[in-house]
Amino acid sequence: MRVGIILVLLIAYSATISVSYAEEFDIRLIPSKIVENSDGVMQVFISDGTNIIPTKITDLTVTSLDSSILHIEKVKESDSSFITEVYVKTGKPGTTTIYLAAPGFTSKEIPITVYGNKNTASKLLVKITPDTFTTSGINEGYISVELADDDDFPVIAKEDTVISLSTADREIVDLVNSNMVIKKGDYFTYGKFHTKKSGESIIYATAQGIETQSVSITVKEDEDLTIKSYVYPKTLSIHDAPKGFVIAQLQDSGGRPVIAQRDITVFYQVVDSDYSESTNISNNYIQKTSGYFQINKGSYWGFTQYSLPRGMEDTYDVSISSEDPLVYESEEVEAQDLELMDDKLVQFDTVPILTTGKSEANWSCSFRR
Numbered sequence: 001m002r003v004g005i006i007l008v009l010l011i012a013y014s015a016t017i018s019v020s021y022a023e024e025f026d027i028r029l030i031p032s033k034i035v036e037n038s039d040g041v042m043q044v045f046i047s048d049g050t051n052i053i054p055t056k057i058t059d060l061t062v063t064s065l066d067s068s069i070l071h072i073e074k075v076k077e078s079d080s081s082f083i084t085e086v087y088v089k090t091g092k093p094g095t096t097t098i099y100l101a102a103p104g105f106t107s108k109e110i111p112i113t114v115y116g117n118k119n120t121a122s123k124l125l126v127k128i129t130p131d132t133f134t135t136s137g138i139n140e141g142y143i144s145v146e147l148a149d150d151d152d153f154p155v156i157a158k159e160d161t162v163i164s165l166s167t168a169d170r171e172i173v174d175l176v177n178s179n180m181v182i183k184k185g186d187y188f189t190y191g192k193f194h195t196k197k198s199g200e201s202i203i204y205a206t207a208q209g210i211e212t213q214s215v216s217i218t219v220k221e222d223e224d225l226t227i228k229s230y231v232y233p234k235t236l237s238i239h240d241a242p243k244g245f246v247i248a249q250l251q252d253s254g255g256r257p258v259i260a261q262r263d264i265t266v267f268y269q270v271v272d273s274d275y276s277e278s279t280n281i282s283n284n285y286i287q288k289t290s291g292y293f294q295i296n297k298g299s300y301w302g303f304t305q306y307s308l309p310r311g312m313e314d315t316y317d318v319s320i321s322s323e324d325p326l327v328y329e330s331e332e333v334e335a336q337d338l339e340l341m342d343d344k345l346v347q348f349d350t351v352p353i354l355t356t357g358k359s360e361a362n363w364s365c366s367f368r369r
Contacts, residue, residue: 027044037090
């Protein structure tokens, strides 16, 4: 009876294999105070109380208790962000409740107040989402600018109003657009920015005839990053050309995967029980026992394949190392003559993932007779 080893790499969209590290909806309303007979945007995301968790929300359902006050126009899932945009239209002034629900998350009720319209704009209200970043987390944020009166109530623009944006340090914050327009009949506009490195910066918003306003952004250096290795399978057959896989995943101190803000080079090495890179020249195939691969910027994992000598039972150490973050990890694997084994074993192993909306790796190992 023949014992085989099957190693399958399944590439699947994260929407089908979702792993959530927080189950709490959070929102940011743009503008923060919304007036009657106007349009607005409600940004929905998952947070841990202070930071946006990079978890994509799928199949979000949004319901308004009173559509005469606030009507849900459209729910737009982003392909490149962890923020879902909900477009709304207001009717009469008043307060209503919004209900949020999605598979895998706890539903939430949020009160929304629609204000009556004011007449004279005297200031700008500037809001950003989020206002605190980490170098290992998401680097995309939103900035909104509203026209308001002296009491901070929104005011509809009587004509197109140009909003000029600038930043104190472009090495920290990069504005997608330096000019935005609050169109006649509207009272807000919004755009995106990206963070580039750690530090503090200020974004300034200016409009003709209105005092300049500013808002600060903090980008913290995450010093607790590490790289976790996953080696599959742990037992290889000595027949044919034994091959295994090494996966490296960037994680925070809590073991949660995080997005790499730069390319990270990971070195790997496979040594036998004598702590040498063993070779088997009699086997006419290319043996790969050391090298390197990358965790690419914008991803949180990388992998490579290695091979062992054919026909040789032994124990091997499969190690990874990197310089930034400084990491060394090692796992033990065995090469055995599985055809001589009598027991039956089926084993499946998985790797933690982020629901990024991109392709993820789900590794399954099966040993069966």
